[in-house]
Amino acid sequence: MTLRLFYGDFPFWRAETCRLALHLGGIEFEDIRMKPEDWQRMKATGELPEGGYAPFWQVPVLEVDGKPIAQTAGIARFCGKLTGLYPRDNDFLAAKVDEVLDAATAITNEIFYDSRGKEGDDKLRARQALTQDYLPKWLGFLERVLNENAESGWFVGKSMSIADLAMWRLLGWLTSGVLDGVPTNILENFTGLQQLHNRVDSLPKVGKWMERHYGK
Ligand SMILES: N[C@@H](CCC(=O)N[C@@H](CS)C(=O)NCC(=O)O)C(=O)O
CATH class of the missing domain: 1.20.1050.10 (Glutathione S-transferase Yfyf (Class Pi); Chain A, domain 2)
Structure with a gap:
């Protein structure tokens, strides 16, 4: 599975929950840190750096095998399920x-x-x-x-x-x-x-x- 996470270069919970879950779980991902000009473009067009796309013109976005997932909590759950940090049987x-x-x-x-x-x-x-x-x-x-x-x-x-x-x-x-x-x-x-x-x-x-x- 190929993962790319798009967000700014700061430790806000919206992206850091997913970054840390993947890091602690030993799962490789591309941690794409957006620059100010990337934010402007994303907010105006939904386009992300390196060919990514933000479905709701907002970040974080986690791309899984080329397909984007938006919305902080959904992304966090996905990363939690991958890493044993979200209950799967309760x-x-x-x-x-x-x-x-x-x-x-x-x-x-x-x-x-x-x-x-x-x-x-x-x-x-x-x-x-x-x-x-x-x-x-x-x-x-x-x-x-x-x-x-x-x-x-x-x-x-x-x-x-x-x-x-x-x-x-x-x-x-x-x-x-x-x-x-x-x-x-x-x-x-x-x-x-x-x-x-x-x-x-x-x-x-x-x-x-x-x-x-x-x-x-
Ligand atoms: N409902 C979204 C909100 C995400 C959000 O507001 N992200 C901010 C950055 S922290 C953003 O992309 N703002 C740009 C905009 O709304 O134009 C989520 O839960 O992920």
Whole structure:
């Protein structure tokens, strides 16, 4: 099977969940990192570098034997199934992984759409409202889901899944300081989520990957 993943050169959960699942699972793939001009072309025409195509003119896109799959959660599930990081014989656990992926999508959309079209003080005010209300509420929901599976410390079942990889990068984004108005200590009251983030972050293969690709 030939795999090509298209996304930007940054560790956002939309693509990094799939990249890390494939990397940890020892599955080779071509990791095509788009440049600014590639984004412009993709958004205007759906064309991707090196002859790829984005079905919805958005990325990530995973191409499997020349055929594209779009949509973050579907791509993550596909990569999770290939690598043993998505339950294949337990529909309940699979739905619990989906629940976390869909929550990651909901939070991402809220952050992007809430500040879309706003600039300067307006944008900062929108982000501050997110920080004081929406994010603590949703981080609390996630912490509770995690606590319900406290005996393993992973979001779902007894071992790490793509739910944990997705949350590791979503939480990494929220605490990175790149989101104006969202403080880097946003997780300070959510020790379970902090531990989950650190647990994934400290896996040796994950650390080496982050160092190699992003110098951190
Ligand atoms: N529903 C899509 C949304 C993907 C998405 O919004 N991707 C962004 C990059 S993070 C994008 O391609 N934006 C370009 C656009 O929408 O024009 C998914 O889940 O993958």
